[in-house]
Amino acid sequence: MKISVIGTGYVGLVTGTCLAETGNEVVCVDIDQDKVRRMQEGEVPIYEPHLDVLFLRNIEAGRLTFTTSLKEGLGHGTIVFLALPTPEDEDGSADLKYVLGVAEEIGKLISEYRVIVDKSTVPVGTSEKVHAAIAKSAKCEFDVVSNPEFLREGFAVDDFLKPERIVIGSQSERAIELMKKLYKPFVRSGNPMIVMDEKSAELTKYAANAFLATKITFMNEIANFCERVGADVDKVRIGMGTDSRIGKRFLFPGIGYGGSCFPKDVKALHKSGKDSGYEFQILDSVIRVNHKQKTILIPKITKYFGEDLKGRRFGVWGLAFKPETDDIREAPALYMIEELLKRGAEIAAFDPEAMENVKRRLGDRISFAPRMYGALEDADALIICTEWGVFRNPNFTLMKELLKAPVIFDGRNLYDVEEIRSEGFHYESIGRG
Ligand SMILES: NC(=O)c1ccc[n+]([C@@H]2O[C@H](COP(=O)([O-])OP(=O)(O)OC[C@H]3O[C@@H](n4cnc5c(N)ncnc54)[C@H](O)[C@@H]3O)[C@@H](O)[C@H]2O)c1
Numbered sequence: 225m226k227i228s229v230i231g232t233g234y235v236g237l238v239t240g241t242c243l244a245e246t247g248n249e250v251v252c253v254d255i256d257q258d259k260v261r262r263m264q265e266g267e268v269p270i271y272e273p274h275l276d277v278l279f280l281r282n283i284e285a286g287r288l289t290f291t292t293s294l295k296e297g298l299g300h301g302t303i304v305f306l307a308l309p310t311p312e313d314e315d316g317s318a319d320l321k322y323v324l325g326v327a328e329e330i331g332k333l334i335s336e337y338r339v340i341v342d343k344s345t346v347p348v349g350t351s352e353k354v355h356a357a358i359a360k361s362a363k364c365e366f367d368v369v370s371n372p373e374f375l376r377e378g379f380a381v382d383d384f385l386k387p388e389r390i391v392i393g394s395q396s397e398r399a400i401e402l403m404k405k406l407y408k409p410f411v412r413s414g415n416p417m418i419v420m421d422e423k424s425a426e427l428t429k430y431a432a433n434a435f436l437a438t439k440i441t442f443m444n445e446i447a448n449f450c451e452r453v454g455a456d457v458d459k460v461r462i463g464m465g466t467d468s469r470i471g472k473r474f475l476f477p478g479i480g481y482g483g484s485c486f487p488k489d490v491k492a493l494h495k496s497g498k499d500s501g502y503e504f505q506i507l508d509s510v511i512r513v514n515h516k517q518k519t520i521l522i523p524k525i526t527k528y529f530g531e532d533l534k535g536r537r538f539g540v541w542g543l544a545f546k547p548e549t550d551d552i553r554e555a556p557a558l559y560m561i562e563e564l565l566k567r568g569a570e571i572a573a574f575d576p577e578a579m580e581n582v583k584r585r586l587g588d589r590i591s592f593a594p595r596m597y598g599a600l601e602d603a604d605a606l607i608i609c610t611e612w613g614v615f616r617n618p619n620f621t622l623m624k625e626l627l628k629a630p631v632i633f634d635g636r637n638l639y640d641v642e643e644i645r646s647e648g649f650h651y652e653s654i655g656r657g
Pocket residue numbers: 230231232233234235236253254255256259307308309310322325326343344345346373374375376377484485
């Protein structure tokens with residue numbers, strides 16, 4: 225089939241590449257000229273495991289091409305995916321300017337039947353707005369479909385190729401048939417394609433993200449309580465998670481959820497509720513608890529070193545909002561670093577993939593170590609913000625040699641408390657005494 229994808233970020237590029245992998249001819253459109261040039265030259269502009277192999281294979285096969293021309297993109301694909309940003313607006317709502325701006329252009333440019341598929345995360349009712357924006361100038365038939373994306377960064381290729389479910393919101397038989405044909409290779413393992421109305425599809429995405437963010441936040445509160453009563457959240461987590469109604473996943477406490485989705489999506493759903501006269505009390509609490517959780521290590525650090533951190537140097541391991549990505553949007557590490565800088569501390573940071581992005585944001589306000597142990601040289605303590613695999617089993621002897629004193633504040637509970645203390649470290653983590 226002929227497919228176009230508008231917006232080639234984490235979602236658009238993965239969507240375009242994976243659809244090319246099943247034999248479709250895909251044209252990807254992006255407004256960022258430099259990004260398009262790099263992709264045309266065979267460079268994957270983001271770090272996403274396993275994407276490069278599929279990307280190059282499909283470019284070489286001529287099934288995956290890139291352009292800055294929306295007109296060219298719309299001339300190609302019968303199915304046109306919108307994978308555009310929907311960032312947080314000042315009032316917490318999702319900013320629809322990219323989606324609706326492109327929709328208006330689509331209306332002016334299409335000359336034959338097109339299915340416009342919204343993959344961006346958008347508030348309930350956006351489908352109607354997209355329809356209206358296109359209809360302003362369209363001189364041919366078209367359908368608008370809501371098809372929210374559930375991929376996780378770091379696992380994006382696998383999640384796209386083997387989705388647990390595909391949600392399609394549409395009332396057009398013609399569009400639904402085309403979507404079924406396109407997604408057939410991805411639902412062959414028996415995972416369902418769930419067809420519903422557009423509004424329910426749009427809300428499914430927000431409900432899923434808000435639920436997961438609430439699950440994490442609940443565990444963060446349990447962890448904070450564990451510290452006060454001397455319980456161990458790891459044991460509580462395992463004890464709870466074995467109940468299949470609760471499940472083992474997404475129960476890991478830490479320094480809060482971050483990323484390009486949960487923070488903005490929880491706020492957008494909360495704001496949508498407000499706009500329609502409904503106060504989401506749970507989400508209100510989730511937002512407040514998560515905000516506090518991002519700097520939950522700070523009181524532990526100041527209790528140990530005192531409020532004034534002038535002259536103190538900290539090594540920070542992990543800057544990305546989670547492992548296996550270079551994405552630093554709403555990364556808890558950055559909130560932590562700002563608080564430490566405010567108190568006069570010096571920071572030397574290391575992250576396997578996200579340092580370039582942080583350099584662009586923080587410049588020389590902190591220093592960067594090319595290797596993980598470099599961040600520990602002459603540091604008063606190590607602070608762990610992201611659970612990259614490489615931090616899980618480090619050389620503790622070398623760490624003790626490099627650090628001024630063997631002190632670790634761990635925001636991701638990487639080490640066994642007894643073991644690390646028997647190695648001679650002062651070790652503080654989340655919810656474990
Ligand atoms: N990142 C994720 O893991 C994820 C997962 C599921 C859903 N989503 C949702 O998908 C949407 C996209 O997210 P993302 O993380 O891929 O965003 P992104 O910021 O990584 O990418 C968006 C891309 O759109 C391009 N763009 C902006 N305006 C454009 C225009 N007028 N024409 C063409 N291209 C344009 C940008 O240059 C950029 O390359 C958001 O609504 C997000 O909430 C994201």
